[in-house]
Amino acid sequence: MDLLVGQLLTGLSTGSILLLAALGLSLTFGQMGVVNMAHGEFIMAGCYTAYVVQQVVGDAGVSLLIALPIGFLVGGAMGLVLEALLLRRLYHRPLDTLLVTFGVGLVLQQAARDVFGAPAVNVSVPEALRGGVDLLGTTVPRTRLFIMALAVLAVTAVALVLRFTPAGRRIRAVTGNRDLAETAGISSRRVDAATFFIGSGLAGVAGVALTLIGSTSPTTGQSYLVDAFLVVVAGGLGRIKGAVVAAVALGALQAVFETYSTASLAKVGVFVVIVVFLQLRPQGLFTLRTRSLA
Amino acid sequence: MNRFLQTRAGTWTGFAAAALVLFGLAPLLLSGFRLGLLAQFLCYAVVAVGIGLAWGRGGMLTLGQGVFFGMGAYLMAMHLKTADAEFRGGPGAVPDFMELAGIRELPAYWAPFSSPAFTIAAILVLPTAFAVLLGLAVFKRRVKGAYFAILSQALAGAFAILLIGQQSLGGFNGLSRFRYFFGFTLADPVNQRMLYFIAAGVLLSVVAVALQLRRSRYGELLVAVRDAEERVRFLGYDAANVKVVAYAVAALFASVAGAVFVPIVGIISPASIGIVPSIMFILGVAIGGRASLVGPVVGALAVAWAQTALSEQFPSAWTYAQGLLFVLVIALLPGGIASIASVARRFPTKRTQVEAAA
Numbered sequence: 001m002d003l004l005v006g007q008l009l010t011g012l013s014t015g016s017i018l019l020l021a022a023l024g025l026s027l028t029f030g031q032m033g034v035v036n037m038a039h040g041e042f043i044m045a046g047c048y049t050a051y052v053v054q055q056v057v058g059d060a061g062v063s064l065l066i067a068l069p070i071g072f073l074v075g076g077a078m079g080l081v082l083e084a085l086l087l088r089r090l091y092h093r094p095l096d097t098l099l100v101t102f103g104v105g106l107v108l109q110q111a112a113r114d115v116f117g118a119p120a121v122n123v124s125v126p127e128a129l130r131g132g133v134d135l136l137g138t139t140v141p142r143t144r145l146f147i148m149a150l151a152v153l154a155v156t157a158v159a160l161v162l163r164f165t166p167a168g169r170r171i172r173a174v175t176g177n178r179d180l181a182e183t184a185g186i187s188s189r190r191v192d193a194a195t196f197f198i199g200s201g202l203a204g205v206a207g208v209a210l211t212l213i214g215s216t217s218p219t220t221g222q223s224y225l226v227d228a229f230l231v232v233v234a235g236g237l238g239r240i241k242g243a244v245v246a247a248v249a250l251g252a253l254q255a256v257f258e259t260y261s262t263a264s265l266a267k268v269g270v271f272v273v274i275v276v277f278l279q280l281r282p283q284g285l286f287t288l289r290t291r292s293l294a
Numbered sequence: 295m296n297r298f299l300q301t302r303a304g305t306w307t308g309f310a311a312a313a314l315v316l317f318g319l320a321p322l323l324l325s326g327f328r329l330g331l332l333a334q335f336l337c338y339a340v341v342a343v344g345i346g347l348a349w350g351r352g353g354m355l356t357l358g359q360g361v362f363f364g365m366g367a368y369l370m371a372m373h374l375k376t377a378d379a380e381f382r383g384g385p386g387a388v389p390d391f392m393e394l395a396g397i398r399e400l401p402a403y404w405a406p407f408s409s410p411a412f413t414i415a416a417i418l419v420l421p422t423a424f425a426v427l428l429g430l431a432v433f434k435r436r437v438k439g440a441y442f443a444i445l446s447q448a449l450a451g452a453f454a455i456l457l458i459g460q461q462s463l464g465g466f467n468g469l470s471r472f473r474y475f476f477g478f479t480l481a482d483p484v485n486q487r488m489l490y491f492i493a494a495g496v497l498l499s500v501v502a503v504a505l506q507l508r509r510s511r512y513g514e515l516l517v518a519v520r521d522a523e524e525r526v527r528f529l530g531y532d533a534a535n536v537k538v539v540a541y542a543v544a545a546l547f548a549s550v551a552g553a554v555f556v557p558i559v560g561i562i563s564p565a566s567i568g569i570v571p572s573i574m575f576i577l578g579v580a581i582g583g584r585a586s587l588v589g590p591v592v593g594a595l596a597v598a599w600a601q602t603a604l605s606e607q608f609p610s611a612w613t614y615a616q617g618l619l620f621v622l623v624i625a626l627l628p629g630g631i632a633s634i635a636s637v638a639r640r641f642p643t644k645r646t647q648v649e650a651a652a
Contacts, residue, residue, distance in 0.1 A: 035440045086625060094440050095355045096624050099580065102573060103620025110613040226451050226569065229444045264459030271452040275431055275445065282435040 006138040007255045013144040015251025016151035019244060020209055021224045022231040023154055024075075024202035026243040029232050031175040031195050034087050035098035039228070040221030041108035042078055042200050046071040046207020047216035048116060050123050061126035067208045075204020076197040078108075083196040088189070105222070112218040120215035129212065143212040150209050154202060159240055161198075171195050234274055236284025246284075250274075305505070308588075309498065316494040326483050330558060333490040335598040336497045337555040342579045342594035343500050343587075344547030349576070350584030351508065352540040353520030354438075358446035359575050361453045362545040364567030365421040366552030368457070371469035371562050372404060373413035378473045380408060390471070391464055401462045410476055417553045418546065425545030429538035436534070438523070447569055454568030468563025475557040489558050496554055497591070500547050505587055507543065516540055577616065581623050583632025593630060 025039050050067040057063040082104060090097045129146055132139040162168035173181040174191045182188050203221075210220070231250055235242030253273060257266035278284075298304040320332060341359055348354045375389040379400075385408070388400050406412045428449070432442055458466050478485040507513050518526045519533045526533050556562050565571075575594075582593020605612040623630065629637065 029440070033440070035443070086621065090625060093628070095353075095443060096628060098355065098440060098443055099573075099576065099624045100621050103617040103624070106617030106620065107614055110610055110617065113613075114610055222569075226444075226448050230448055233441055233444055262459055264455045267455045268452045271448055274448070275428070278437055278441075278445075279431060279435055282437050 005136045007259060008252060009135065009138060009140055011252030011255040012248060013140070013148060013251070014254055015248035016148040017206075017210065017213070017224075018227055018231050018251055019151045019247035020147065020154060020206035021203070022228040022235075022243050022247055023151075023158060023240070024199035024206070025228055026232045026235065026240065027158070027171075027195055027202070028079075028199040030239065031171065032087070032091060032192055033094040034091070034196075035094060035101065035229075036082075036087075036199075037098055037102040037225065038078075038082060038105040038108060039101075039200070039203050040223075040225030041105045041112075042075045042203035042221065043207040043210065043224060044112060044216070044218065044221035045078060045108070046075055046204035046209075047123075047211050047220050048112060048121075048207075049074045049204065050208040050211040051116075051121050051216055054123050060124045061128060064126055064208070064212075068205055071204035071208035072201040073204070075207065076201030079196045079200020079203075080193060082200075083193055087196070088192070091192075109218045109222070116218070118218065120217040122215045123211035125212055141213075146212065147209050150205070154205060155240060155244055158198070158202070162240070167191075167194060230270070230274055234277060234284055239284070242284055309502070312501075313498060316498070317491065320494075321487065321490070326486060329490050330486055331602060333486075333493040333558045334555065335595050336490075336493040337551040337558065338575065338578065338598050339591045339594040340493075340497050340500050340551035340554075341548045341575050342582070342590035343497075343504050344544030344551075345575055345579045346584055346587070346590035347504055347507065347516075347547075348540045348544040349579065350586070350590070351513065351520065352516050352537055354537060354541060355443040355576075356446045356541065356544060357443050357569075357573050357576065358448075358450040358453075359544065359548045360450045360567035360569075360572030362421040362425065362548035363552040363555070363575075364453060364457070364562070364564075365424070366417050366549030367556045367562040367567070368463065368469065368552075369407070369413060369417045369420065369549075370553040370556045371472070372407040372463075373410065374472040374475065374557065375469055376400070376404060376408040377410075377476075381474060391467070391469070392462065395461050395465075397462060404462070417549055421549035422542050422546045425542040426538055429541040430534070433534035433537045433541075447572070450567070450572040451569045454564040457564040457567075464563070466564065468561060468565070469556075470561035470563070472557060472560055480557060480560070486558075489554070493554050493558065496550060500550070501587065501591065503543070507540075508587060512536070512539070574616075577620060579630075580628075581619060581630055583630030585629065586632035589630050589632035 021039075021043060024042075025036065028034050028036055028039075049071045050064070053067040053070060054060065054063040057066060082101070086100055086104070087097055090100060125143060129142045132141045133145060160168075162172055170181070170186050170191045171194065173184065173186055174188050174195075178188055181191075206224075207221070210216075210224070214220070227250070231243055231246045234250065235244075235246035250270060253270055254266050257269040261269070298307075316336075321329060324332060341363055345356065345359055348356050375391075379387040379389045386400055386405075388397060392400075407416075432445060437445065457463055457468075463469065472480055474480065475485065475489070478488070480486070507516075515526065515531060515536050516539075519531075519536045523533050526536070552562070552567075574597075578594030578597040579590040580593070581597060582591065583589025600615075601612065604615070627633065627637065
């Protein structure tokens with residue numbers, strides 16, 4: 001029983017990390033069909049933002065609180081630039097955006113390597129988040145709890161914005177049917193830019209949070225990216241609900257596989273499960289109902 | 295020029311010219327070391343031809359060719375290691391790296407690889423069969439586009455991680471230090487030259503197979519599936535089968551390339567087949583022209599050459615260049631170098647219709 005609870009908690013914690021990384025992707029991939037391989041580098045930018053802010057501010061707790069919004073802005077700004085300079089011209093070629101953004105990611109990685117150096121840097125964890133909390137018979141590190149809370153907060157915020165604000169309504173309209181939204185007078189270009197800003201900003205926030213549980217190197221983002229994409233694919237395009245369920249499920253799956261085999265086999269196991277799952281539901285967990293053939 | 299190459303005589307002339315360069319000029323002009331490098335680049339070009347078929351003609355962006363390349367490479371490396379071990383210690387001897395890792399018994403799945411015939415059959419069959427299985431699973435359920443690209447990329451990541459965990463396959467360090475290649479000493483320059491000729495021969499035959507596929511009815515169908523899959527399906531064809539064939543052929547090409555790569559380079563490790571190396575295979579194809587036949591070959595050779603020439607002296611600048619090449623070529627010249635002529639011809643009218651905007 002204890003083992004099961006422990007695994008569930010590990011799964012939840014891995015899942016919330018995945019979710020933070022995948023939430024922004026799900027927005028941009030879902031709405032624009034843009035496969036943003038540079039998303040991982042936006043996460044990395046968030047990590048380095050936390051590092052820089054801490055170098056400037058000093059106090060770990062204050063710097064974390066300051067770094068979260070700054071990380072959002074840094075990630076969002078990078079996303080805006082990428083969208084305006086490149087992606088806007090490539091919306092009808094989704095596979096090509098994948099390769100273009102991979103190239104952008106390479107450049108950003110090398111830039112990080114030149115600015116911050118190839119060795120990993122560390123951000124110190126605030127006093128309040130050190131140690132663990134006893135929960136249901138197992139000890140959970142406080143940093144993990146913080147990340148879980150942050151993931152919940154981010155999902156709630158995104159869901160509320162999408163559901164209740166005029167901007168969110170426009171985003172949903174464009175995701176649902178771009179042409180129809182345009183006939184209704186919505187400027188899909190501006191909506192795209194806004195979505196990309198939010199999605200990339202979430203990557204920045206994820207980056208700041210990730211510094212709590214690991215060190216930061218130029219390739220940090222890349223290591224999260226593939227898993228994040230799997231979450232989006234398994235969850236269904238553009239569905240926040242799908243991303244949440246898929247992230248937690250994949251996190252739990254990985255945790256269970258790792259208990260019964262090695263970490264390397266766990267990755268393979270997760271991959272096999274996803275391929276089998278796509279046999280059952282090729283469009284992911286939750287699908288947007290559209291009448292398009294493609 | 296292009297029209298001439300379309301004709302039968304033109305095709306033969308093209309192949310004759312390529313054979314003359316590969317088998318005549320290159321060995322004459324290049325030193326042993328450079329010839330070895332060229333042999334290595336030719337292996338990348340073989341992979342590129344497969345990607346050109348699957349991606350350029352079939353619209354399947356496969357970011358996981360490193361998996362099939364790695365399969366071929368590891369299968370060949372396993373044979374070379376067992377053969378070396380048998381040469382030193384008789385049948386059933388354990389390869390040197392296993393002794394270091396403390397493995398005393400030859401694992402059961404290694405044993406068949408002491409047979410050259412079995413190894414070659416495995417290199418041809420295993421990756422192809424795996425590609426067919428995976429292709430059927432994915433394409434029959436109409437998983438396509440970006441979904442397929444992401445899955446293939448995850449596959450490459452999972453495969454590399456799986457290999458790192460296998461101590462009996464050399465783990466992180468991979469397999470290296472081969473002495474013999476089917477009984478020939480690898481240290482001998484004459485045999486190294488022979489390996490170059492094998493690589494060149496493989497490239498020419500792979501291009502010939504790809505050409506035949508392109509010109510066949512199947513080739514037409516493949517392009518039709520790329521451009522309008524629904525329409526092909528409405529006409530009564532099974533689009534999934536068409537895709538599986540191209541995917542499997544690309545896998546076979548990559549596997550053979552990997553098998554030839556191992557004796558030439560002398561090492562195969564998870565680092566050269568993971569996510570990043572797999573996507574790097576794409577770069578040459580994109581630059582050369584994904585939908586053309588010779589474009590991927592030229593692009594792959596050019597990128598491999600530039601990598602060798604620049605990456606040691608200017609590692610930072612080379613990475614920037616790689617990233618920018620991806621951005622510039624895909625965004626501005628999706629047809630690659632092969633399309634420059636037609637883009638230039640259309641230039642005054644500013645119509646940038648691209649053949650392969652899949």
